[in-house]
Amino acid sequence: MTAIYVRSVTSHLRAVALGVLALSILFIFGMAIYRSIDMSILDQLPDNLLSMIGIGPKADVASLAYNAIFSTYGALLIGGIAIVIGASEVAGRERDGTIGLLLANPISRGRLVIESAMALFTLFIVAGIALLGVGLLTPQFLDVSITGLSIGGFVTQLIIGTVFYGFLALAVSAWTGKSQIAIGISSSVLLISFLAAGLLPLISGLEEYARLSPWYYINAGDPLRNGLDLGAIVVLGSASVFCVLLAWVGINRRDLRSRSGNIQILGRLRWNPFATQLMGRITGRTMVSRIWIKTIYQFQVLSLLVSIFMFGLMGLVMGPIYADMGTTMAQLADSYPPEIIAFFGGGDFGTAEGFFQIEIFGLVAPIAIMIVTIAIGAKAIAGEEKDKTLALLLANPISRSYVLTQKLIAMLIWGLVVAFATFAGVALANLISDLGMNYFNLLATCVHLLLLGYLFGGVAVFLGAAIGRVGLAIGVSAGAALVINVVNGIAEINNGWWEKFTPFYWYSGTDPLINGFNVTGIFILSVATAITIGSSYPLLNRRDLRG
Amino acid sequence: MEPALITRGLGKNYGHLAALVDMTLTVEKGVIFGFLGPNGAGKTTAIRVLMDEIRASSGGASILGLDTHKDSVALRHKIGYLPSEFTLYPNMTGADLIHFFANLRGGVDTDYVKVLVERFDVQMTKKIGDLSSGNQQKIGIIQAFMNKPEFLILDEPSGGLDPLMQRELQGLMRETADSGGTVFLSSHTLSEVQRVSDRVGIIRQGKLIALESIGSLRAKGIRKIEIELAREPDVSVFSGVPGIRSLLIERNRVFISHEGKMQTLLAAVMSKCELRDISTNEADLEEVFLTYYHEESA
CATH class of the missing domain: 3.30.70 (Alpha-Beta Plaits)
Structure with missing residues (x-):
């Protein structure tokens, strides 16, 4: 191993450490709260329901904490971090223009990929050891029994499972040289496989297809109770090795890029002679007429992908799935204790509203809209500083505030598009599958969703404007969203007094899908967003810009 | 006649590190002022303070009678600027970029842009990301000159240019000065400054150590x-x-x-x-x- 390996490990160590820290805090907090809940309610639930919601049969305080915090939030978080690292290893170096100098040394492209993969693996082994430590020590301190649970096997399978997504991102990044595409494709696979592993086992005739989802193997064989599942490890290990080989082949067969830009769908069309004249008009002069329009173009790929995902997969596909599972769901729903309903975001599997609340609006929709608003918000000012384009931009007679406002307009518009795509997808599903949901309430839910997206996008704007660092702005705002969401989930089961202080309560705690608009919620989310964004202006105007 | 640039005790500290120390300087209108110093001397720091990208720790400056901090937006109507290390938006073509900046700036004469494009012989229809660094530098130069600025700040503008293009740039700077404009040219190359400047300020370790006419610098004959x-x-x-x-x-x-x-x-x-x-x-x-x-x- 050489300098590339060491450099990769050290440059990503902070992101991994922050992820592990956030997850550890959640775990400790979660276990402490679960300890205070009467767990007998879980005994009333059928085993297949418990398996479906990721808790497993014979649930107790410890397994609830491990499964809910590590297997769901933890796996999504670690998988997400692995994807960002995997995408940045090859394509990120091309984007930054550093790959040329790196490969000027006597190092083959293949070795670059192998060392990057080894670095990724090392980082997550370290993360796994840290999580294992937290997973073993916390029950000791909180006096929770973990007899019969295999924490080591559980954490190992979790890490091997999630790090696979990082290798996938590495492969896409090596083949395309575009980090944005690598992140887009790998996160889509992550989210789709997460949903497939949860939903397919519930649809009769499709149960076996769940095995096609990589996510399925994270919990295959119930490693928490039965220890490491060797079959799952073999599947995940082979898939990871395959991805690394794919990356090795990919980087060796193409021209490397130097300081490459983002892909631009409309821009691509513009190079087509047939479309040149028309697209030239649309993308050329229009694109450069205002900063906000240019920013709209800049984020078109990410935002359109997320919007199509929300419209197509989340909306259109979920309708038929729910219609198919209706009877099973209704039967299971009868046995729900209210505490469990609360834990899953107030949803009730027995109704279409409950199903959509849990499957779409509970976790996936907030993640989707925040991917867009946080990305645009964090990069509003800090992205231009990072790319060294701000000096030229501000050489024009425009103020820093003007630039920020223009970027905000783009964030507001793309957030609106994602929220509308979600609304349109679910509304169409409602219409096609005749689910009987109230359109006005659906609209209300999407408005609440939009405001939640704006709020965390606003946090990213604030951090980007105040400190000028994209990574920190994205990390802290996404991390804050994650922690606050979990705190809110825990507060709901525990009836914690603090739940009304979390934005997630005002997003979904009042069940807008059932009760429609909540004026207080809308007011609180709007005011919080306005304060966050408003306070970024003076901070931006006061500080030195990074050059 | 009011000077084009006045700095009074301009300083910039990063913690305990003094990047720019007590710089007092006057540059008259209609001259090319060479700002000479080795890498890391504080040239770019001084320029970034003048452009209000970073804020002075002490002192102040005015360009064309306008305070560089308080009147920075108004001032930038009159300024052309080429930073030392800049990146152009890689997905835009050169034409897109010039159009984008012209939209932000307003009042840019497109015929003059065409003249500059011809003089520097640059491909404007190619994506900037696909251009060589020299061609990107040319686009940077065109955007700096396109509004016929009264005051030009050029930070190491010759980087990546071939000798022919360097001469073209020097000619353009001279034309600007001859028509009453002022050029603030930062460089670490003595010959470039000697060839084109009327006056020279020499900066080292954040301190302006000398202000000379180009004649007396030459007379030293080092x-x-x-x-x-x-x-x-x-x-x-x-x-x-x-x-x-x-x-x-x-x-x-x-x-x-x-x-x-x-x-x-x-x-x-x-x-x-x-x-x-x-x-x-x-x-x-x-x-x-x-x-x-x-x-x-x-």
């Missing part, structure tokens, strides 16, 4: 001289010759760092030795600084 003699000379040949700052004798070859008129040096050598060959080179910037330090401490 250069490196290599002399080849028929046989190895005695060191006494050079003792007492004014202007010698350093001397190295390697058999029949002599390496001298010299300041001032060469006449006395040549007379001294030729009176005692047989001269076979002589070559002179421009002095390193460091030697020029040593000269000024020498004067400062004297």
Whole structure:
């Protein structure tokens, strides 16, 4: 191993450490709260329901904490971090223009990929050891029994499972040289496989297809109770090795890029002679007429992908799935204790509203809209500083505030598009599958969703404007969203007094899908967003810009 | 006539590190002012303060009568700026970028842009990400000049340009100054500054150590001289010759760092030795600084 390996490990160590820290805090907090809940309610639930919601049969305080915090939030978080690292290893170096100098040394492209993969693996082994430590020590301190649970096997399978997504991102990044595409494709696979592993086992005739989802193997064989599942490890290990080989082949067969830009769908069309004249008009002069329009173009790929995902997969596909599972769901729903309903975001599997609340609006929709608003918000000012384009931009007679406002307009518009795509997808599903949901309430839910997206996008704007660092702005705002969401989930089961202080309560705690608009919620989310964004202006105007 | 640029005790600290110290400077209108210093001397820091990208820790500055901080937006209507390390949006074509900045700026004469494009011979329809660094630099130069600014700030503008294009740029700077505009040219290349500037400010370790007209800088005549003699000379040949700052004798070859008129040096050598060959080179910037330090401490 050489300098590339060491450099990769050290440059990503902070992101991994922050992820592990956030997850550890959640775990400790979660276990402490679960300890205070009467767990007998879980005994009333059928085993297949418990398996479906990721808790497993014979649930107790410890397994609830491990499964809910590590297997769901933890796996999504670690998988997400692995994807960002995997995408940045090859394509990120091309984007930054550093790959040329790196490969000027006597190092083959293949070795670059192998060392990057080894670095990724090392980082997550370290993360796994840290999580294992937290997973073993916390029950000791909180006096929770973990007899019969295999924490080591559980954490190992979790890490091997999630790090696979990082290798996938590495492969896409090596083949395309575009980090944005690598992140887009790998996160889509992550989210789709997460949903497939949860939903397919519930649809009769499709149960076996769940095995096609990589996510399925994270919990295959119930490693928490039965220890490491060797079959799952073999599947995940082979898939990871395959991805690394794919990356090795990919980087060796193409021209490397130097300081490459983002892909631009409309821009691509513009190079087509047939479309040149028309697209030239649309993308050329229009694109450069205002900063906000240019920013709209800049984020078109990410935002359109997320919007199509929300419209197509989340909306259109979920309708038929729910219609198919209706009877099973209704039967299971009868046995729900209210505490469990609360834990899953107030949803009730027995109704279409409950199903959509849990499957779409509970976790996936907030993640989707925040991917867009946080990305645009964090990069509003800090992205231009990072790319060294701000000096030229501000050489024009425009103020820093003007630039920020223009970027905000783009964030507001793309957030609106994602929220509308979600609304349109679910509304169409409602219409096609005749689910009987109230359109006005659906609209209300999407408005609440939009405001939640704006709020965390606003946090990213604030951090980007105040400190000028994209990574920190994205990390802290996404991390804050994650922690606050979990705190809110825990507060709901525990009836914690603090739940009304979390934005997630005002997003979904009042069940807008059932009760429609909540004026207080809308007011609180709007005011919080306005304060966050408003306070970024003076901070931006006061500080030195990074050059 | 009001000066184009006035700085009063301008300073910038990063924690305990003083990147710019008490810079007081006046630049008259209609001149090319060379701002000379080695890498890391504080040139870019000074320029970034003038452009209001970073804020002065002490002192202040005004350009064309406008405060560089309080009136920065109004001021930028009158300024053209080329940063030292910049990136252009890689997905845009050159034409897109110029159009984008022209939209932000307003009042840009498109015919003049065409003239600049022709002068610098740059492909405007290609994506910037696919252009060479020299061509990207040309687009940067065009955007700096396109609004016919009254005050130009150019930070190391010749980077990546071939000699022909460097001359084109120098011509453009001269035309700007001749038509009443002012050019603030930052560079670490002595020859570039000597060739084009009217006045020179020399900065080192954040301090402005000298302000000279280009004539007096030239008169100092700091250069490196290599002399080849028929046989190895005695060191006494050079003792007492004014202007010698350093001397190295390697058999029949002599390496001298010299300041001032060469006449006395040549007379001294030729009176005692047989001269076979002589070559002179421009002095390193460091030697020029040593000269000024020498004067400062004297």
